[in-house]
Amino acid sequence: MAEEPSLPTLPPPLPRTEGRKRGRGADGPPSGLSSNSSDPAIFSSDDDPALDNYVHGRRKKRYVGTWYDQHPVSSDSADSALGEDMGPRLPKLPKRKFRRQADSGVYLGLEGSTDTDDGFELEPCAAKLPLPPRNPQPVVRKTISPEEEKLRGIVQHCVEEGTEAVDLADLGVESISDESLEPLQSLTLIPTVTEDVAFEHKDPRIMVFLSNNRLTKFPLGLINIENLTVLSLRANRLQVLPPCIASLKNLRTLNVAQNFLRYLPSELLELMKKGSNLQDLQLHPNPYYQPKERSYCEWGTAEYEQETFGSALESEIEGDWEGITTKLRSRTPVQYLDTAQNLRSSFSFSAAQSNTPSPPKELDQEDFWELAVPRESGNIDRQDRQTPVRSRRGPPSLLESAIRAAMSVSELEELPELYNDRIPHHLSRVMDKAIDITKEGGQRCSVCRRETWSPLTEWIEFRELRRTHVKRSLGGGRIESTIHITGNDDEVWVPFVRKGCSWRCIPHKSPSPSREQRERLLMIP
């Protein structure tokens, strides 16, 4: 017993193949077949000569090292156990980094894993501004006023209870952030579960009452509430309505009475197209602009609208229908601005804007004769007019291009602090306005429908709004009854502002009618 019985000798180390491939005998399947983690299926009908190799099977996995030094071969180290334990004799290879081989044709993910090729695609990132190094300031949290806190509570309650009528009146809120109204987007009705009543999914008809508050800006969070049917903003301090209000397609009732509105966005007219949902519109009282004089004429307004905006003539609606219709009555001259929003024309209406309510202002009007388009010349091909009426010439101004580039950044909120002290005051005013427009969801030129950040022309159309009720009579004919929205004669005409993106985007001007035409015009009742 001089010596301990020696352990059985180790088998010679496995021939190491190049790289870190799983060790296989030389008689293993050809590498072409084994390079994939999962071999292609082979059927008995295949006359593949490699079939024999496939049947041959793999060499049994061998343990490495002495019996007392064996490492349990874990599943993920199955490949590497071989190399690791023979380490002392072999230089340790650096851990392989997972790297996608450009030429590996098919990427086969592990079974059950969710990552797909999509994960490798670069996400498009928004353009970034070179932000200056910021002072290490404590993160300023937006403080929520107690009024808004209360409002959030009510909203939350309504969402939980599934209440359609959201009563936010008399809270005294001055502004409502988008987050406060966000829960309303997901408001769903709690279905009544009773016997003999089939379950039915119903879209909620959300009604938001914001009357008697102190809002100075239209809460943009409302725009995203798709199922908003009733919106009351009565008795607030709104000065303008944003153009994006037109996206509230399900709106049935809109109340903007008792605000500081001087005009309405022309986009609101889109909600008044024949066949749309809007039925009830409360617009008065508001300090609207008023025309200096009123002259009635039923003549040629449809042609005017078509000439200017390229809109198709309104089609007749089949069947019963009730809603708001408008008729153009008059129009102001065009107010011209340059991109820096400096006034360039003698006529102006946006110059005197004030925060305090003031009596309605009277505006000049364009000569009636220029407004009306003679029927004979209004010989319009309907199909032709789907395209923009006229396009502007030449490239956009550099200033406009620069604004557009600035508006494409993702950090819109941080933009003002970037430029506030660095650019002249009149330019920062332009930028402020552009940011507002962007937040409101953009603005389009009324004439050529192009997106614009600094409208260069603006004019006001005075329109008469009427509630129209179309009924099909027994004989197959149509009975159309209309009533003015407000009985008061002074308030029949409502101003709508139109905006053009270039000095060429202005309403159509017809040649002055001849004497006979004028005489004929006056004959029309």
Next chain:
Amino acid sequence: MDTNGDSAASGKYITLVSRDGWEFVVLREATMISPTIKGMLRGQFAEAKTGRCTFPEISGVILEKVVEYFQFWYKNQDKEDVSDMDIPVELCLELLVAADYFGLDKQY
């Protein structure tokens, strides 16, 4: 066009010089979109005589973009529905100021 008799003054090209010394030779006609340059090249100013305008406020990077816009405008002035010239976002604020300086704020 200027009719000073001087070859530089009535030449087809003018030179714009930036703060950091970059010089851009531009078609005179293309710069006429800018009322500022138009004014500089009129009358008896030194710029009008030499056909060389120096802008000590504007860096070469920005002036290059402005010159690019001059060419862009010159090429596309009679076309309809021209899209924007490509503007790198990081330059937009400085270009905004430059556009204001050169009076490039109108759409014709």
